[in-house]
Amino acid sequence: MKELTIECNESPARIDAWLAVRLEGFSRSFVQKLCQDGNIRVNGEQVKSNYKLKTGDKITAYIPEAQVLQVAAEEIPLDIVYEDEHLIVINKPKGMVVHPAAGNYTGTLVNALMKHCGDSLSDINGVIRPGIVHRIDKDTSGLLVVAKNNHAHEFLSKKLKTHDIKREYIALVEGIIYENNGKIDAPIGRHPVERKKMSVNTKSGRNAVTHFKVLERFPSATYLELKLETGRTHQIRVHMAYINHPVIGDQIYGRKKQRFDTGGQVLHAKRLTFEHPATGELMEFETPVPGYFTRLAAELSGNGQ
Structure with missing residues (x-):
């Protein structure tokens, strides 16, 4: 365990950003984890990562040995x-x-x-x-x-x-969505009762935006392309359930009794676009639609369910 004590003599700043600059070799996310674990103290008191420093504050960081x-x-x-x-x-x-x-x-x-x-x-x-x-x-x-x-x-x-990494998904969802395009703007947070689940939570949820485009409609399902504007846990699954079109096969947010044996939600991260960290080149990747996805789409199209 390494202990460092620093005195703040600058204008107010968040402690995680301030320490990330001053602790060589440690990122802001690492500092946030230190705060979360109670290893950052200001004037002897534990603080959260969003604590606003004041001139004269004494910051003590307890840095655990690498595991x-x-x-x-x-x-x-x-x-x-x-x-x-x-x-x-x-x-x-x-x-x-x-x-x-x-x-x-x-x-x-x-x-x-x-x-x-x-x-x-x-x-x-x-x-x-x-x-x-x-x-x-x-x-x-x-x-x-x-x-x-x-x-x-x-x-x-x-x-x-x-939001400069673009992630595009495809999904098969329950029911027919009649709008060709849509935007779901609903905050997502921990479910108030079932703590292992997420939910649309207007009181304590974080901003979450999902865009969708209809690719094909089946008798009782819709084939969608989805783009994430934010990246909350289970975002697509929560948002689709919120508008009453859960992802087919979703054991957590979907139907209690699934119509198909899909082995989980029929959701695929199809396209990924980002700037290369070393060269600055725009990198774009796309995968073929997986077999489990196309098989179910064919079944939905042909059996009238």
């Missing part, structure tokens, strides 16, 4: 769409968890990346999520970008926060 990564590298096939020394773009299959968590310490994308990349992954997100800039749910398939070094990670994380 040895306990997650095992595993020989798991990866569908690599693109790779260079800075980043890697993966087409994640349906059913794969992105990073280890309770109940899923093996077989994850991180386990596979550790085998493929060795030590070439950023460590900003700690021992469990090396390289992981953004996630997609276990039963959502498709594209995500992974950072191989801290510079790439910080750059991509910043672009994600400013």
